[in-house]
Amino acid sequence: MSASSPARKPRRGPFAIYRRTIALLGEERRLAAWLVAGNVALAGATFAEPVLFGAIIDRLTRGGEAIAPLAALWAGIALAAIAGRVAVGLNADRLSHRRRLAALTEVFGHALTLSLSWHRRTHSGRVVKALVVGANALADVWLTFFRSGCATLIGLAALLPASLALNPWLGGILIALLVVFGAAITILTRQTQNRQEDVESYHSDVAQQAADAISQVAVVQSFARARAETAALGAVMKRLLDAQMPVLSWWAYAAAATPAAGTITVLGVVLAGAELNSRGLASVGDIVTFAALATLTVGKLGEAVGLVNMLMLNAPRIAELLDVLDERPEVSDREGARDPGRAAGRVAFERVSFAYEPDRPTLTDVSFEALPGETVALVGATGSGKSTTLALLHRAFDPAEGRITLDGADIRDLTLEGLRRNVGVVFQDPMLFARSIADNLRVGKPDATVEELEAACAKAEVLDVIRRLPQGFDSLLGERGASLSGGERQRLAIARALLKDPPILVLDEATSALDAGTEARVQAALDAARKGRTTLVIAHRLATVRSADLVLVFENGRIVERGGFEALAAAAGPFARLVAAQELSRPREAREGAVEVP
Ligand SMILES: Nc1ncnc2c1ncn2[C@@H]1O[C@H](COP(=O)(O)OP(=O)(O)OP(=O)(O)O)[C@@H](O)[C@H]1O
Ligand SMILES: [Mg+2]
Known part of the structure; x- marks a missing residue:
């Protein structure tokens, strides 16, 4: 130690x-x-x-x-x-x-x-x-x-x-x-x-x-x-x-x-x-x-x-x-980088490779495209590179090889601020500031009115929780949001991203900490929020990505299978094995209930 x-x-x-x-x-x-x-x-x-x-x-x-x-x-x-x-x-x-x-x-x-x-x-x-x-x-x-x-x-x-x-x-x-x-x-x-x-x-x-x-x-x-x-x-x-x-x-x-x-x-x-x-x-x-x-x-x-x-x-x-x-930032604005304004939301990964450490590739040759308004789901074993893939989209890191484009432009030719304004991220670990709930939400939109805060929180199914707190939106959170439960934190992080109203939404296990009932309600809200946005979603609970336009199956940093949910489930490939494993690991009632989840 x-x-x-x-x-x-x-x-x-x-x-x-x-x-x-x-x-x-x-x-x-x-x-x-x-x-x-x-x-x-x-x-x-x-x-x-x-x-x-x-x-x-x-x-x-x-x-x-x-x-x-x-x-x-x-x-x-x-x-x-x-x-x-x-x-x-x-x-x-x-x-x-x-x-x-x-x-x-x-x-x-x-x-x-x-x-x-x-x-x-x-x-x-x-x-x-x-x-x-x-x-x-x-x-x-x-x-x-x-x-x-x-x-x-x-x-x-x-x-x-x-x-x-x-x-x-x-x-x-x-x-x-x-x-x-x-x-x-x-x-x-x-x-x-x-x-x-x-x-x-x-x-x-x-x-x-x-x-x-x-x-x-x-x-x-x-x-x-x-x-x-x-x-x-x-x-x-x-x-x-x-x-x-x-x-x-x-x-x-x-x-x-x-x-x-x-x-x-x-x-x-x-x-x-x-x-x-x-x-x-x-x-x-x-x-x-x-x-x-x-x-x-x-x-x-x-x-x-x-x-x-x-x-x-x-x-x-x-x-x-x-x-x-x-210390110089590894990711910074290129000379002549331009602000893309509000993007349409066409995202493409073109033969992208990346490694956190030399000689240990994290992602290899990742290619896919999401058209404006489409939902692409990333699934696969833990540690297979899903979060890393989406981190590259908002340039937390830059790829070692290949490129990522937004509406056809290499994202490295865009200003960081312009790019990141277009991408709303719900992180796997819903990191919150030790500030008031309102301040945390306004990270997504600094000039948001109270009505807008309420609307976003209602969509994320967290408004009731906030209303029950003595100070409501003014309640101070503990360090990293520690005074809330894991599921409450997650819903607040969703509200924060929704408030930003970005053309591209990135959801990294956004509902993993929620109970089945709440998850279903938040999912319904997210489904509504996905309309008109390009959505990239990572999910371990496969039932939650049933409506995705495209499912990408990751294994050791590579996409090993891709296609529609039903087609992949029917094929006898890696995805079908993931589905089978998940069905078996659930009790019968949950298995039956899960079918209803969109
Ligand atoms: N900062 C880092 N430095 C070095 N290696 C890292 C770092 N972050 C992640 N990794 C490694 O990169 C690989 C991919 O991690 P990543 O977080 O993308 O996986 P994931 O598919 O999102 O997994 P999970 O489903 O558990 O969230 C893992 O082997 C992980 O250990
Ligand atoms: Mg992850």
């Missing part, structure tokens, strides 16, 4: 990730540029303070010179810096909040366009985690960088030449300190980057495993698996911690080393300064300036270590978000 991560993508370098992080600023890049400018100004202000301090000390030691102008300048810069920090901090905060939600929305919208095959490979728990955690990581990086991180890096970069200009000897000591630190940080990031990526991948495993167990809680409870599931999650947590601990140790060393380096540097500056002063190479003011600069540099280095740590921590989270964003 271990949640194994899907095949790892090639690792992205940190710089590639940060480049994309900047690109994701979108239309806020202008504000971002202003924030960088503000950071430059703030870095300058920070740098000016120790220089002014040193200059004042020099004037005091020389005696007789006025220090008021310098003090006034210092105060002015300090006040301006306060105002600047508020403005930069506030705007950085607002920018990162706005862009976090914008990026989340963008990636969410993109994920919804990705192919079903990608979604079947990638657990929903993992996708949601990548979106939420990734967007938070982006916001964290933007905020920290634009609020102060940028000023820290600029300040450090500016300290080098400026301190050299002030006093080459003392400047040299500071530069040596920076070089040692730069080298240490590089080694550190190399050591921790891969481990941190592993940690993030385990976090995704945890999200997947937890979401998987919680969404199937009924199974977990009925099989008394609560303790086992918790233990399984604990095992992933242990692997996560094993990967996280060394990273934490490395960064703890880095954090502890920073102040120690500060003490050594300040001491070095003072000692070297005293020596230089005695030789007339540095003034007392120089020493004060440099002692302050050294403290400042060490403080900035501490901030830089924190910044790099934060970037290293967030880079893998952002990479997971980018993995979703960079």
Whole structure:
């Protein structure tokens, strides 16, 4: 029951990730540029303070010179810096909040366009985690960088030449300190980057495993698996911690080393300064300036270590978000695809082959035609490829070979939206949203009136059920519609498809969960709904497809027999065997009753 991560993508370098992080600023890049400018100004202000301090000390030691102008300048810069920090901090905060939600929305919208095959490979728990955690990581990086991180890096970069200009000897000591630190940080990031990526991948495993167990809680409870599931999650947590601990140790060393380096540097500056002063190479003011600069540099280095740590921590989270964003839908609109408008409904499969996995054909050489208004039934053993055939019609996947046409046009030349507007599907698993019943129905027709909802529900024999609920159409459904019975869900899914009023109706075991009486009534409604529509219907209960114009019998992904219901039943082929098996498996009364079902 271990949640194994899907095949790892090639690792992205940190710089590639940060480049994309900047690109994701979108239309806020202008504000971002202003924030960088503000950071430059703030870095300058920070740098000016120790220089002014040193200059004042020099004037005091020389005696007789006025220090008021310098003090006034210092105060002015300090006040301006306060105002600047508020403005930069506030705007950085607002920018990162706005862009976090914008990026989340963008990636969410993109994920919804990705192919079903990608979604079947990638657990929903993992996708949601990548979106939420990734967007938070982006916001964290933007905020920290634009609020102060940028000023820290600029300040450090500016300290080098400026301190050299002030006093080459003392400047040299500071530069040596920076070089040692730069080298240490590089080694550190190399050591921790891969481990941190592993940690993030385990976090995704945890999200997947937890979401998987919680969404199937009924199974977990009925099989008394609560303790086992918790233990399984604990095992992933242990692997996560094993990967996280060394990273934490490395960064703890880095954090502890920073102040120690500060003490050594300040001491070095003072000692070297005293020596230089005695030789007339540095003034007392120089020493004060440099002692302050050294403290400042060490403080900035501490901030830089924190910044790099934060970037290293967030880079893998952002990479997971980018993995979703960079995924291309396998099925998408072709260049110059056209909207078919409302189709007449002539559907043809021409020598269609398809495989979910290479070397394991799911469908081979499937050909058939349904004229507008005709009903074609797909029957055959479970796993023979019926649902897959109909999934190809609304381009959940594209065929590997052959083509499917709608009114004579290859469906790949039509826009996805235009095609799918023409096809109403009642899925084998009637997937419903955890929203109100009305919202679920309006998925089929967003502007449907209450009267239209009622009419569709009446046809699907579910109106009475809805009326009995205290909140009627406003009743909220549980996750995947869990607060309804299987048959109620199925009828709601039928109403949803009927409301769409499409020229092509796809019914995948649409009535399999209904009792015989209800099924007969829903069948009658579906028979009425089929008038004027091309209907493709999958059914295990063969009696329900008696009135089909054409029956296709599937076996191992191939059509092995085709024809009218009565003719096939009379022939001694695969269909007749299916009919016989079904008759035998039913009790006598049901067998007799079934004949009456249309
Ligand atoms: N996402 C998938 N990835 C890999 N194989 C799949 C996938 N979906 C279905 N299959 C396989 O493809 C084959 C055909 O499945 P399909 O759902 O089309 O069968 P079916 O005829 O509709 O069966 P049933 O009557 O049980 O609904 C099966 O062997 C199934 O295991
Ligand atoms: Mg099926």
